[in-house]
Amino acid sequence: MEMKKDRRVLRTKTKIRDTFAKLIDQKGLDRVTVKDVTDHADINRGTFYLHYQDKYDLLEQSEDDLLEGIKRIAKELDTVNMKKWDSRREPHPAAEKYFSYLKEHSVFVKAVLGPKGDPGFQNKLKNLIATQIKMRLTDLSKEKLPIPSDYLIAYVVSAHLGVVQHWFEGGLKESPEEMADMLSNMNFYGPLAAGGLK
Amino acid sequence: MEMKKDRRVLRTKTKIRDTFAKLIDQKGLDRVTVKDVTDHADINRGTFYLHYQDKYDLLEQSEDDLLEGIKRIAKELDTVNMKKWDSRREPHPAAEKYFSYLKEHSVFVKAVLGPKGDPGFQNKLKNLIATQIKMRLTDLSKEKLPIPSDYLIAYVVSAHLGVVQHWFEGGLKESPEEMADMLSNMNFYGPLAAGGLK
DNA sequence: CAGATTAATCAACACCCTGTTGATTATCTT
DNA sequence: AAGATAATCAACAGGGTGTTGATTAATCTG
Structure with missing residues (x-):
């Protein structure tokens, strides 16, 4: 094309x-x-x-290109081994690739996710992550939950984003594998339990 | 003065x-x-x-005034009943006042925490929350944790912020009490368990 | 209340960035 | 090598900035 x-x-x-x-x-x-x-x-x-057209057009095109790359990774590994993977207990096989991809584009990602960046991009990324999570928790809206599902998602998604931001602030010291494990553990066991504080 | x-x-x-x-x-x-x-x-x-001086001076003064109000609430209830409260299992008594205070200043808070707002303010607020959390988990840095303490904090703090943002996006439908409970539960039991998904 | 003080208004200023245009030069494609 | 197209350059009106000095209006104080 x-x-x-x-x-x-x-x-x-x-x-x-x-x-x-x-x-x-x-x-x-x-x-x-x-x-x-x-x-x-x-x-x-x-x-x-x-x-x-202007600064904002440049910003949007840059952001959307990056997000397309992430979507590509997500789809790529969604279709392949969804059946083998037992869901939720271990990090999603795409997670490591995902962190690696962010690292590749670290200059831009660090900039737009940083305190002088674009909050609109945070939103776009959160929406993307939320979509991925919803795909894995389809039973979520049907049950009667003690906590509204949209808040559950907001919690997990924002936590996710925060971990990514912290990774960049610290200079990407941890490997993509470590990051994937860490995030998965905190989500599943809860941050306090995963941290050994409970 | x-x-x-x-x-x-x-x-x-x-x-x-x-x-x-x-x-x-x-x-x-x-x-x-x-x-x-x-x-x-x-x-x-x-x-x-x-x-x-300029737009940014106005922004900073507005933000700092708001943050001062939050700090005031934090200190007020820190000193009073730290001994009565059994920590971590139920929402902190200040939490409800905190959510009420944000609601009072909803126009500004919604604006700066929204997708067209100021990511710098998100950072300031996260730092404030992080400080409060660290005060309650002093033993945290001494133990050998399975997950680095700074990542634990980044996770919880960002999740916190995300829940607040989601509250504002949805038009503040939930009461401050509900918000305080919800947040406390997700932090303690983990988002999945608190949501009944584990 | 009256007088002194201080804030708000107004007009004008040079400065910088914007987005566009038309003409020219440089580079790439085939 | 020739044609196509991208990059450069100069110039333009338009709009926002931050500051100034002079004037008007509101507030505070005794």
Whole structure:
């Protein structure tokens, strides 16, 4: 479908996006201007508008590309071994790939998930995670639960996001495997029990 | 110490802050300009600069005032009945007051914690919550834990924040008591067990 | 209440960033 | 090598910023 033949556009677009990510991390999203990006990327400002409408268009395209990558991982491993995996007790086999993927795109992810980033992206990511969780807990809405299911999901999903954010803040010291295990344990046994405090 | 005698400054400052909160909710923080605020608040733009340096100064002062209120509640009930309360098994007595306080300031809180708000405020609030939790789990750093304590805290604190955000997104349908119970249960028993899914 | 004080208004200023245009140059594709 | 297309450059009006000095209006104090 999409053929990005010309190497020139590819070069400038990646230069723009990389610079953008760095600047968000440095100055914070709202303080980054188009002029900033083009200056630091050593590109004419007019060229920017050949590819993006404005700063927010650039942000959205960057975010959506990243999310597409995550969805790809999710689908890839959803279809394969859903039957083998006994659900909930051990980390989902996709989890490690997921953390690895985030690490690959660490500059941008760190920037937008950080305190000077984009809260809208946090939301998009949470929605994606929520969708994945709901797929595994279909019985959830039918039973009478002591706690509303939407709050359960909000709890787990936000906790998940927080762990990811903490991972990035700390400089990605833990391996993707460790992260997947940690998260799975806290979700299943509860944070206090998993931490040995109960 | 601080005497805010003149009624004029009080009026304009509250007009500015109220308008600011509404505009953040409507347009998103980065799209709100000083001109926006003063226009909607029916105030001369020059007057704005008599009280705040710029948009970010206004944001910070608004946030810090709110956080001070939360700290006040925390301290108030920390000192009083720490000995009576058996810790961790039932909601902290301050929790309900805390949720009530957030509800009182719902316009601003909803705005800054929403997807078009300020991720920096999320951080500030998380740090405050983390401090409170650490006070109750002093033994935490000494033991050998199966999961690093900072990740435990990141998990619980982010889950907490997510529940609050979900409460606001849903229009504050649940009462502060319900919220306090819900949160306490999910933290202690783990989200899955508390939800009846284990 | 009257006078002094201080806040709010208003107009004007230079400055910076935006988004667009038309013409020119450089680069890539075939 | 020729044609196509991307990048550059200069210029533009428009809009927001932060500051200034002068004027008007509201509040506080005695």
